[in-house]
Amino acid sequence: MATPHPYLPESLSLPHYVPNTMTALDILVPFFGATAVILVVCLLIARMYKLNRSDTSVFLWLVSSGLIHSILEAYFGWNNRVIAGQSTFLGQLWKEYSKADSRYVGSDPFVVSMESFTGFVEGPVCLLVAWGILQRAPWRFPIQALVSFGQLYGCILYFATEYLSDEPVGPFGDPLYYWFYYIFMNGLWIIIPSMCIYQSVVRSTQAHAFRRANNVKKNS
Amino acid sequence: MATPHPYLPESLSLPHYVPNTMTALDILVPFFGATAVILVVCLLIARMYKLNRSDTSVFLWLVSSGLIHSILEAYFGWNNRVIAGQSTFLGQLWKEYSKADSRYVGSDPFVVSMESFTGFVEGPVCLLVAWGILQRAPWRFPIQALVSFGQLYGCILYFATEYLSDEPVGPFGDPLYYWFYYIFMNGLWIIIPSMCIYQSVVRSTQAHAFRRANNVKKNS
Numbered sequence: 001m002a003t004p005h006p007y008l009p010e011s012l013s014l015p016h017y018v019p020n021t022m023t024a025l026d027i028l029v030p031f032f033g034a035t036a037v038i039l040v041v042c043l044l045i046a047r048m049y050k051l052n053r054s055d056t057s058v059f060l061w062l063v064s065s066g067l068i069h070s071i072l073e074a075y076f077g078w079n080n081r082v083i084a085g086q087s088t089f090l091g092q093l094w095k096e097y098s099k100a101d102s103r104y105v106g107s108d109p110f111v112v113s114m115e116s117f118t119g120f121v122e123g124p125v126c127l128l129v130a131w132g133i134l135q136r137a138p139w140r141f142p143i144q145a146l147v148s149f150g151q152l153y154g155c156i157l158y159f160a161t162e163y164l165s166d167e168p169v170g171p172f173g174d175p176l177y178y179w180f181y182y183i184f185m186n187g188l189w190i191i192i193p194s195m196c197i198y199q200s201v202v203r204s205t206q207a208h209a210f211r212r213a214n215n216v217k218k219n220s
Numbered sequence: 221m222a223t224p225h226p227y228l229p230e231s232l233s234l235p236h237y238v239p240n241t242m243t244a245l246d247i248l249v250p251f252f253g254a255t256a257v258i259l260v261v262c263l264l265i266a267r268m269y270k271l272n273r274s275d276t277s278v279f280l281w282l283v284s285s286g287l288i289h290s291i292l293e294a295y296f297g298w299n300n301r302v303i304a305g306q307s308t309f310l311g312q313l314w315k316e317y318s319k320a321d322s323r324y325v326g327s328d329p330f331v332v333s334m335e336s337f338t339g340f341v342e343g344p345v346c347l348l349v350a351w352g353i354l355q356r357a358p359w360r361f362p363i364q365a366l367v368s369f370g371q372l373y374g375c376i377l378y379f380a381t382e383y384l385s386d387e388p389v390g391p392f393g394d395p396l397y398y399w400f401y402y403i404f405m406n407g408l409w410i411i412i413p414s415m416c417i418y419q420s421v422v423r424s425t426q427a428h429a430f431r432r433a434n435n436v437k438k439n440s
Contacts, residue, residue, distance in 0.1 A: 110330040113380035117373070138428035142365060142421040149366050150373055153337070157377070160333035201362040207427035208358035214434070 005084070007102035008168045014105060016085035020092045024176070027093050038064050049134045054199065058144070059133045061192055065151070066126025074119030080107045100170045100181035101162065108169075110161050114154045122150045141207075145200035148193035155189040225304070227322035228388045234325060236305035240312045244396070247313050258284050269354045274419065278364070279353045281412055285371070286346025294339030300327045320390045320401035321382065328389075330381050334374045342370050361427075365420035368413035375409040 005017040042063045046056040075090045076083070083094050084105045098105035125147045132140035162169060171177060225237040262283045266276040295310045296303070303314050304325045318325035345367045352360035382389060391397060 107384075109381040109384035109386075110377070112384055113377050116380070117376065136432070138432060139421065139425040141428060142362070142424040145362060146365060146369050146417070146421070149369055153370055153373055156337065157330070157333050160336070161329040164327075164329035164332055166329075197366070201359065201366070204362040204424045204427065205359040207424065207431045208361060210434075211427045211430045212356070212358060214430075 005105075007098055007105055008171060009102075012102055012106050014084045016082065017105075018085050018087060020095050021087060022089075022092045022096075024096055027089070027096050030089070031093065035064055035068075038067060045134070051133065055133050058196060058199070059130050061196070062126045062130040062133070062144075062147075065189070065192075066123050066130060069118050069123030069126060071123075072119075073115045074123060076104065077112065077116030077119045080104070080112050080115075097181055099174075100177035102169045103162070103165075106169075110157070114158060118151070118154055122147050122154075125150075141200040141203045145197055145204070148196035148200065151189050152193040152197065155186055155193075158186060225325075227318055227325055228391060229322075232322055232326050234304045236302065237325075238305050238307060240315050241307060242309075242312045242316075244316055247309070247316050250309070251313065255284055255288075258287060265354070271353065275353050278416060278419070279350050281416070282346045282350040282353070282364075285409070285412075286343050286350060289338050289343030289346060291343075292339075293335045294343060296324065297332065297336030297339045300324070300332050300335075317401055319394075320397035322389045323382070323385075330377070334378060338371070338374055342367050342374075345370075361420040361423045365417055365424070368416035368420065371409050372413040372417065375406055375413075378406060 003017050003019065005012070005014045007014070039060055042060045043056070046059050051059060072090060072093065076094055079086065079091070080094075083091050086092070086095075094104055101111075103111040125143065129140060129144045129147060131137075132143065170182065223237050223239065225232070225234045227234070259280055262280045263276070266279050271279060292310060292313065296314055299306065299311070300314075303311050306312070306315075314324055321331075323331040345363065349360060349364045349367060351357075352363065390402060
C-alpha cells in the first residue's frame with residue numbers, strides 16, 4: 001500500500017511518495033544562506049562596476065531571481081513527475097513547498113508549464129539582463145521589461161488559477177505555509193517585477209522621446 | 221436528466237447545457253465579416269494618419285486583436301460558468317469553439333484566468349497602443365512589447381497546458397476543430413505578437429543606443 005501523504009486533496013494519487021527526511025529549517029537555512037551569499041557577491045560586483053543605487057538593486061534582484069528560476073524552477077520543470085519520491089535537496093524543497101500548494105507535487109499542467117517557462121527561459125534571460133546592466137547594453141531596458149512582465153504575468157496566473165481551483169490545494173490555515181510560502185514568497189514576484197517594468201517603460205519612453213526631439217528618424 | 225453534450229471528456233458535468241441553434245457557418249460568417257469591416261475601417265484611418273507600411277500592419281493587428289480580446293474574451297471571462305446554457309451569439313460562439321477545447325465550456329481555471337487577463341487587461345491595452353501609433357507616442361514601443369509578450373506567453377501556456385493535460389479536451393481528429401480553431405486561430409497569437417515584440421525591442425534598443433551615443437544621461 002502507498003505511504004499516506006500530507007497533501008490536499010486527500011484523493012491526490014502519489015503512489016511514489018516518500019516522506020522528507022529534512023525539516024523545514026534544514027531546507028530554509030541553506031536556501032536563504034545561499035541567497036545571502038549571492039546577494040553579497042553581487043553587491044561587490046555592482047561596486048566594482050560602479051553601478052548607481054537603482055541599477056544595483058535591479059542587478060541583485062535579477063541575479064538572485066535568475067538563479068532561483070534556473071536552478072529551483074528548472075529542476076521542478078524537469079523532475080516534477082518524480083519529485084514526490086525524491087530525497088535530493090531540491091526534491092525535498094519542492095515537497096516542503098507543496099504543503100502550501102499541492103499542485104507542485106501533483107504536476108498540475110498550468111504549474112508545470114509556467115514553472116518550465118520560468119526556469120528554462122526567464123531564468124537565463126534574467127542573468128542575461130543582469131550582465132547587460134554591467135555592460136550598460138542598449139537592449140537592457142527593453143529585455144528587462146519583457147522578462148519582468150513574464151514573471152509578473154506568471155505570478156498573476158499562479159494566484160488566479162489557485163483561486164479558481166475547485167479543489168483545495170493547500171492547508172491554507174497554517175501561517176508558515178499560507179503567509180510565508182504562498183503569499184510572501186510569491187508576492188515578491190508581483191511587487192519587484194512591477195517596479196522593474198515601471199523603470200524600464202519610463203526609461204525606454206524617455207529614450208524614444210529624446211530621439212524624437214532630435215528628430216533623427218520618424219516613428220522611433 | 222441533463223441534455224447530453226458533445227464535449228470531451230464525456231464525464232464533464234454540464235447540467236445546464238443547451239445545444240447550439242446556430243451552425244458553425246452562422247457563427248464564422250458574422251465573425252469574419254465583422255473582422256473584415258474592422259480591418260477596412262482601420263486601413264482608412266491608417267491612410268488618414270499617413271502611417272507607413274509596418275505601422276499600418278501593427279495598427280490593424282492591434283485594433284482587431286484588441287477588439288477580439290475586449291469583446292469575445294472579456295465576455296468569456298465574465299460568463300464562462302453559464303455559457304454552456306446560453307443561446308446568445310457569443311455564448312454559441314464559445315460553445316462552438318469548445319468543440320476544439322472543452323476547457324472553455326468547462327471553466328478550466330487556467331483558461332478562465334488567462335482569458336480574463338487577456339480580455340480585461342490586454343484588450344484595452346492593445347487599443348491604447350493602436351491609438352499611441354496614430355499619436356506617434358513615445359511610450360508606444362515599450363507598451364507594445366509588453367502587451368505582445370502577454371499575448372505570446374498566454375498562448376504558449378495555452379498550448380502547453382493542453383499538451384500536459386491528462387484528459388482529452390477536444391476531438392482532435394476533426395480538421396476544422398483541430399487545425400482551424402485550435403492550431404490556426406491560436407497560432408496567429410504566437411506568430412504576430414513575436415513579430416511585434418521583435419520590432420519593439422529593436423526600436424527601443426536603437427533609441428537607447430542613440431541616446432547613449434549622444435551621451436545625455438548615463439545608463440539610459
